[in-house]
Amino acid sequence: MRVVLQRVTQASVSVDGETVGAIGPGLLLLVGVADGDDEAEARRLAGKCAEMRIFPDAEGRFNLSLLETGGEALVVSQFTLLADVRRGRRPSFDAAARPEVAEPLVEAFAEELRRLGAGTQTGRFGAKMAVELVNDGPVTIVIDSAELDRPRRG
Numbered sequence: 001m002r003v004v005l006q007r008v009t010q011a012s013v014s015v016d017g018e019t020v021g022a023i024g025p026g027l028l029l030l031v032g033v034a035d036g037d038d039e040a041e042a043r044r045l046a047g048k049c050a051e052m053r054i055f056p057d058a059e060g061r062f063n064l065s066l067l068e069t070g071g072e073a074l075v076v077s078q079f080t081l082l083a084d085v086r087r088g089r090r091p092s093f094d095a096a097a098r099p100e101v102a103e104p105l106v107e108a109f110a111e112e113l114r115r116l117g118a119g120t121q122t123g124r125f126g127a128k129m130a131v132e133l134v135n136d137g138p139v140t141i142v143i144d145s146a147e148l149d150r151p152r153r154g
Contacts, residue, residue, distance in 0.1 A: 001037045001045050001109075001145040002142065002145070003030065003031050004029075005027055005054075005141045005142075006027065006029075006030075006133060006138070006140045007026075007027060007054055007138075007140075008025070008028050008134055008135055008136050009024070009025050009136045010022070010023065010025070011028040011131070012133075013122075013132075014132075015123075015124050015128070020121075021123055022074070023071075023072035023073065023121055026066055026072035026073055027049060027072075028074045029075045029076070030076050030078040030081060030131075031075055032079055032080070032082045032096065033101065033102035033106060034096065034097060035096065035097045035101075037145070038105070039104075042105045042108040042109040042112065044148075045148075047112060049066070050066050050073070050113055050118055051066075051067060052066070054139055055071065066118055067117055071118070072118065072121065073113045073120045074120075074123075075109060075120060075122045076122070076131055077102065077103070077123060079096040079102065082095045082096040099126060106122075106125060
């Protein structure tokens, strides 16, 4: 599972001109589900995002999490995060989970954020979505669950 986490002052997602999800300050989370991912991994990654200390404290240091700030989350499914661009000019999406597998895992990810206490909105799975955001910082972090258990270098 791969997530692009963006700290935002606001974000929204619309389908066919209709806003289906909108948040104020918090996190826009673009979520790509890989073949082989499971619900435990989705929940674990949601917890990592919710507890990541990337919001400034009174001194301006990254010391607060989404949960500590009372921020919101906007979860948008994005299978293109699993693109393999190593060969040719057309990306391959073979590593992405099939929609019938990915959709419940994206929902489990969003549900875990809600369970932890974050106000959470979502896009519409499988729809052509327009995402608008105001990146705060900017702060953008890519998290790949396959790399979470690897030892850090240095």
